[in-house]
Amino acid sequence: MGDFDPDIGEGLDPDGPSAEDLDRFGSEFIACPNCGKDIYDQAEICTHCGQAVEEKSGLPPLWVMIVLAMVVFAVLFFLTL
Numbered sequence: 001m002g003d004f005d006p007d008i009g010e011g012l013d014p015d016g017p018s019a020e021d022l023d024r025f026g027s028e029f030i031a032c033p034n035c036g037k038d039i040y041d042q043a044e045i046c047t048h049c050g051q052a053v054e055e056k057s058g059l060p061p062l063w064v065m066i067v068l069a070m071v072v073f074a075v076l077f078f079l080t081l
């Protein structure tokens with residue numbers, strides 16, 4: 001008795017990034033539209049040639065989405081008054 005140490009940690013400081021981190025940052029690559037080299041899917045600028053990378057799916061920029069969301073919420077809010 002007494003030798004048992006309950007503090008021997010599980011999951012305190014795992015080495016390296018967690019699975020969630022890897023998932024968040026993503027591991028997918030796309031080809032740069034300018035130089036054709038592989039770059040991160042979420043990269044805004046090609047790390048090889050410096051060319052700005054267009055959104056592949058044609059979605060509007062994030063701020064547009066945010067503004068639209070705010071407008072929708074505002075409309076819904078006033079409709080419920």
Ligand SMILES: [Zn+2]
Nearest residue numbers: 032035046049
């Ligand atoms: Zn490039």
